[in-house]
Amino acid sequence: MANFGWTRVNKSAPAEDAAVDLRGLTDPLAILAALDKVVPRYLDLADNNVLVYPACKRKPTDLLGDIRAIWEHTRLEALRYVPMVPRQDTALLADPARQAEMIDAFLRQQPHDKTVVDFTGKPIEDYGIAIYAGLNWLNHCCSISGADPQKFSGTLRNFRKVMVVARQWWALDGAAERCAQMLAARERPPLVFFLLWAECTSLAREVALAAYASAAADESVARVRSALDPEDLDAQG
Numbered sequence: 001m002a003n004f005g006w007t008r009v010n011k012s013a014p015a016e017d018a019a020v021d022l023r024g025l026t027d028p029l030a031i032l033a034a035l036d037k038v039v040p041r042y043l044d045l046a047d048n049n050v051l052v053y054p055a056c057k058r059k060p061t062d063l064l065g066d067i068r069a070i071w072e073h074t075r076l077e078a079l080r081y082v083p084m085v086p087r088q089d090t091a092l093l094a095d096p097a098r099q100a101e102m103i104d105a106f107l108r109q110q111p112h113d114k115t116v117v118d119f120t121g122k123p124i125e126d127y128g129i130a131i132y133a134g135l136n137w138l139n140h141c142c143s144i145s146g147a148d149p150q151k152f153s154g155t156l157r158n159f160r161k162v163m164v165v166a167r168q169w170w171a172l173d174g175a176a177e178r179c180a181q182m183l184a185a186r187e188r189p190p191l192v193f194f195l196l197w198a199e200c201t202s203l204a205r206e207v208a209l210a211a212y213a214s215a216a217a218d219e220s221v222a223r224v225r226s227a228l229d230p231e232d233l234d235a236q237g
Contacts, residue, residue: 016050017064018042019072023234026186028094028193032082039080042073053077056145056211071208078137078200081117081130082193089123093193096176102127102192103167111156115140131196135159138203147210152203159199166190201234 018041025031046053051063055073058065092102102124109128117133119126135155142152169175169190179189188194
């Protein structure tokens with residue numbers, strides 16, 4: 001089976017890939033805990049010029065310049081705002097009992113267009129700020145990479161629509177029980193964190209494909225696009 005460039009450029013430097021600790025995780029709280037450790041390491045590698053940053057500027061000859069790493073690291077760059085929230089209350093993102101509260105607060109909040117943010121010290125507001133900042137970062141990466149702007153059109157508006165549907169899901173009788181069943185089956189119920197994770201995964205895929213396209217033949221890009229299932233990024237342990 002062709003690897004389409006998923007193999008790391010430098011086999012001797014797996015420790016340089018801070019995102020490795022996110023792979024294979026399915027529990028939302030475990031992923032959030034891993035992000036607390038991964039984000040500072042990744043940003044340190046970027047600050048010390050070990051990795052080209054943002055990931056969408058990498059070339060195939062750069063360290064971790066393959067398409068999978070660009071995809072994974074672009075998503076990480078968008079998600080970095082979540083562990084930056086100064087007073088963590090991860091139950092708002094992952095506890096079924098807190099989802100209605102978090103979604104309602106998010107939908108009351110006015111969207112912003114910033115990628116550099118000031119937090120308020122109130123977790124329920126700051127998670128909303130972080131979500132918008134992450135989506136704005138992906139819009140920024142779209143411009144850098146030359147990704148199809150149609151795929152990023154109305155990113156904030158579309159995510160708000162997703163949250164409206166999630167609110168309806170959580171309002172149904174038995175939602176908490178269904179959530180527990182889905183988690184036990186390693187499926188992803190509409191927890192706020194999973195909704196953000198899925199959106200960042202999908203949009204980061206488009207960024208990675210565009211970045212890869214600048215250094216690959218059109219027919220190669222087409223093969224990669226057909227092979228890159230958004231679920232694949234998390235299926236690899």
